[in-house]
Amino acid sequence: MAGSTYGKLFTVTTWGESHGPAIGVVIDGCPAGLPLTEENIQQFLDRRKPGQSRFTTARSEADQAEILSGVFGGRTTGTPISVIVRNQDQRSRDYGKIKDCYRPGHADYTFDAKYGIRDYRGGGRTSGRETIGRVAAGAVASRLLKRLGIHVTAYTKAIGSISVPESEYDYDSINQNPLYMPNNEYAGKAAAYLESCVKNQDSSGGIIECIIDGMPAGIGEPVFDKLDACLAKAVMSIGAVKGVEIGDGFEAARMTGSADNDEFCMKKGTVCKKSNHSGGTLGGLSDGSRIVLRAAVKPTPSISREQKTVDIHGKETSISITGRHDPVIVPRAVVVAESMAAITVADLLLANMGAKMEYLEKIYKE
Amino acid sequence: MAGSTYGKLFTVTTWGESHGPAIGVVIDGCPAGLPLTEENIQQFLDRRKPGQSRFTTARSEADQAEILSGVFGGRTTGTPISVIVRNQDQRSRDYGKIKDCYRPGHADYTFDAKYGIRDYRGGGRTSGRETIGRVAAGAVASRLLKRLGIHVTAYTKAIGSISVPESEYDYDSINQNPLYMPNNEYAGKAAAYLESCVKNQDSSGGIIECIIDGMPAGIGEPVFDKLDACLAKAVMSIGAVKGVEIGDGFEAARMTGSADNDEFCMKKGTVCKKSNHSGGTLGGLSDGSRIVLRAAVKPTPSISREQKTVDIHGKETSISITGRHDPVIVPRAVVVAESMAAITVADLLLANMGAKMEYLEKIYKE
């Protein structure tokens, strides 16, 4: 695969550049018979749409999803689902500096190094708009999961050093503040911090947390396609993510085995764990507990402060990124992380259907 | 793929259980003409072999690699390289508790949940011995990379809370202490800490760091197969790894853009970065700087302390894991992480050969 297709059975192929005519995704391998409308997808896209708060770019985009195939009579047909979003804000402009200079923290230089050619308009393929396709696919995957009782939820755990401790989580708050934090008070503090970043012509990093409830035990493939390994790749493939951890994560490196191990017990006739340091996986397979994943997101690299750089001719120069940019990537990336997690789990659920003869007999012999 | 194959072009398929007759790997897609001997592979295997220090299991295994195919006259032929290692320490024993109980922190329960059957002898497929195949393949990948001027090095950054600060790194020390730490003094402290863990019938986590030097810019595929995303999956697929980060990693979440961005400059006619907060990737492609990756490893779950658990019949019970176990996984996992990184880079180097027409013309028209 050439890099723009994700998944083995529930496959997602995204395409499109920031300032091309459109951006889109082809979702192949979605089982037939899943109820699906454009509204289902739109709800997800609206969560990453620009212009929602004073911390997101003012670019005016409706980001209206159109389903072009794979759905008939309100249900998926098993054939590829093509979703397209027209780019509207393509007014011609002067790309001068972006065209000729390598922006620090961006992929301008590495794209030139790889391909020798680069669509510089708005970042081209490396623009955050690339995630539109992921989110549309995530909407489909999430619907599929919900019908099986699996729920994926992502939110902003931290912005800069303002981090909501787990003990103060209030999941209902997530959609009550523009930063998607599970605590409105912390969201207020984070907003104030972001205001100061903007004033300083600067930006902030943060942490996304994603939880998955209702996972049956045994999902994931041992060895290379472990559930946590796949989730790590899924989330790390989102631009600006620089780290990922599951359960106790990096904290586990400082712990002892007696503290980190989760003891087993029985609850209502089912094997359960007394704690969840593992974050819901053992040996790369889901263990029936909640999956808990965190992703570290670097600060927005586009800042108006002047930075030193070089141009495409190898001359040293400096650049300050004009125009309005989000001072933080995290809030709009929340739904992207949720989407990538949902796609990954859907893919592994399908892979798991061949785990034992009993399943094959259930489908082919009954 | 069913989970035991890794890579798209440089593919690695591992097989084997801890107490089966043998364990091995098939490496397909290695370019022809690479000098390769069994000694090259043995050197890598010896780094993960048990019995090397008082902190590694006393299981007596020669772990002798045999190349069964793909090499002729001392060079790879382009056909699959099959490497096999016979398991020697298979004396019959009483697996009683392990057979019937789910060990906390292990995959016994999840394997039963997935497959309904499990080779319980020594952990079967979930044993650390599964990594033998990875390391043999890593040895091959490393040789390939070296011929292109690319060097991968991994070491123990931290054990428990004893962490070597970057300013005190001495790379020559790595092979001078049994913990593979880049500072012998810290290694001494870590050894003392591990002794105390053993006394407490407990174990410790730690952190592996992996660096890659000599990477050309532009390696990795944008969007889903980003270099950092692939590395994250590679490393997270190693049992016991609970987190992975690149460059500033989780620290970046607390930083501002002006501090996290690496400014560009020119050095000897080449585009360079003044700093390396990014850890060597921009937009998922290598940027020509050193790749810096860290992995958090959980404590050894096998501890002799008594733990509560349930048996396969759903009855609550308790277990204490007898026999000698490493009180820390990190030192023996160092070469595994290095191997997975090398395999990943080799695979992406091959994928990158189709990046531009210029390359095709170089090979097919000259």
Added chain:
Amino acid sequence: MAGSTYGKLFTVTTWGESHGPAIGVVIDGCPAGLPLTEENIQQFLDRRKPGQSRFTTARSEADQAEILSGVFGGRTTGTPISVIVRNQDQRSRDYGKIKDCYRPGHADYTFDAKYGIRDYRGGGRTSGRETIGRVAAGAVASRLLKRLGIHVTAYTKAIGSISVPESEYDYDSINQNPLYMPNNEYAGKAAAYLESCVKNQDSSGGIIECIIDGMPAGIGEPVFDKLDACLAKAVMSIGAVKGVEIGDGFEAARMTGSADNDEFCMKKGTVCKKSNHSGGTLGGLSDGSRIVLRAAVKPTPSISREQKTVDIHGKETSISITGRHDPVIVPRAVVVAESMAAITVADLLLANMGAKMEYLEKIYKE
């Protein structure tokens, strides 16, 4: 992969139904720097467009290709190329019989068996319009190949029992007759035969031949991804193709080794073959000779003659397919076969770039 993606490095993902809003393709892995315009794609699409002769359906479709991504300044950028073709002829109509009955020779029944739901309008995903995406991708692959001196050409070898013998081939004729036969006289006879088929409310099968000139030796992967095996799949995946052969093909089954073997000789310092019974491959790798491939295409299953069948409720009934249908599939499938062959060769050319260390050194060390 879920079946709508083809290729490993040069990947083609098609989507779309006959009577949905559009049909399209995403081409990922095309090297950067290839000159490409919408006209290049249109030329290929025009060769399969309906309404070109009295033997092709009168459905009025402009089949106008629009490139939505992956091309900038007239060149490919290395990112996915999305091509879309709007369906125009979607007037509402009565699908009565097609909706409720299983047409003999069509996939109505098998789609229902597989998915339990089916877009019956115009055959939905099983319509010949699905090949639009293949042909658009074939146009791109062909351009890539041409720049490396490789030329793919397909034509109609036979319709019914009117078959052009190789000794009477005139390649210039191919584009001079609506049946794409390499001999205008035979094309005349075939046309007369097709007229008689139409009068009899019947249809005809035929044979497509595809040749590839300029192939370097050594392309293809031994064992499972042999060049001929990949071409066989490529061509057999075109609806209505029931057989495929390379070189002497089925005739070879009746031959002796002394007659079938091609002796080697030297020509201008290069290893050559004195004959080409093998059709250009040895051991699954190209041998430097012309690739010669033939595909057997069944007669158009849609005939106006009344046929017995059953409806979706399991009741026996009969059906006669009204409306105008091509009495033969071959002429419009010629460009599809050519496209699939071109895509396959492009993909294997990319795969071959990792065949030897010498190639890697050429790209990464020079």
Added chain:
Amino acid sequence: MAGSTYGKLFTVTTWGESHGPAIGVVIDGCPAGLPLTEENIQQFLDRRKPGQSRFTTARSEADQAEILSGVFGGRTTGTPISVIVRNQDQRSRDYGKIKDCYRPGHADYTFDAKYGIRDYRGGGRTSGRETIGRVAAGAVASRLLKRLGIHVTAYTKAIGSISVPESEYDYDSINQNPLYMPNNEYAGKAAAYLESCVKNQDSSGGIIECIIDGMPAGIGEPVFDKLDACLAKAVMSIGAVKGVEIGDGFEAARMTGSADNDEFCMKKGTVCKKSNHSGGTLGGLSDGSRIVLRAAVKPTPSISREQKTVDIHGKETSISITGRHDPVIVPRAVVVAESMAAITVADLLLANMGAKMEYLEKIYKE
């Protein structure tokens, strides 16, 4: 994938050269809980073993299969099944001519062109012994299919121009004659013809037919991974196969739609076809009828008659292949074709488990 792995879910990775220490296969993705012994595999291997009749090479090989992993307590565990066969007949010999010359009809030249290096001993990777791995995997796949009521059978339809007409098939005869023909009388004639070939220092081609009974309808993936396309690749990837057809195959090219279409009817409440011109697939999906596939196999290229060729230094010379070689490939390839068909069907059965939500609900909600 680098060419030595086949299948997407039920994956088969073969390795090994003719005169290396061993040859083998790794089967990954086999569902857990399938009863499997070494004897099951041995039975299949014995069908392709040399030395069974006067028409097969006298090379003395026990071809004894050893299962090294993936089976525990007589059942598959869901982890990779590694099967190894030691090469016994490796006495050192003079490879002189084979080493330096390109044998007509063999892959010596193309391997050199691709890799620049070649294990010339006994043909190395291009030897027929490569199929040992395929057959071992086919044994596993066949067992899986049998438990679901699916039966794959292959036999020799024709040798040279001696072809058994369908009307004279007697399936019981297949194992009663060394040529695996479904009619002992024809087998006698074919044996006489082969004797004459040997006398003439020549060899013969032939045709293998493979039938699959008990296929549920709807198996295969539309578009690129059609059941017939996958079977075509599977069979065409066997060395020496030059053509493949399904159902009426090439005959369909000469037919009319009214003759080629299979009308539907009801039988015991199930949708059936009155005839089976299609060979069991419609639109690339199984239609519930018997799958009927034929493969054309070229004559053994190794003949003792003198042939012109060139050596590796580009000098024209001549060669006569000494030593005993089978005068026909077909009988020993029968089990290989059967194996490849079984593997392909097993793989597509697994892929089909995600076809509809109903299946997911059956497994994850019941």
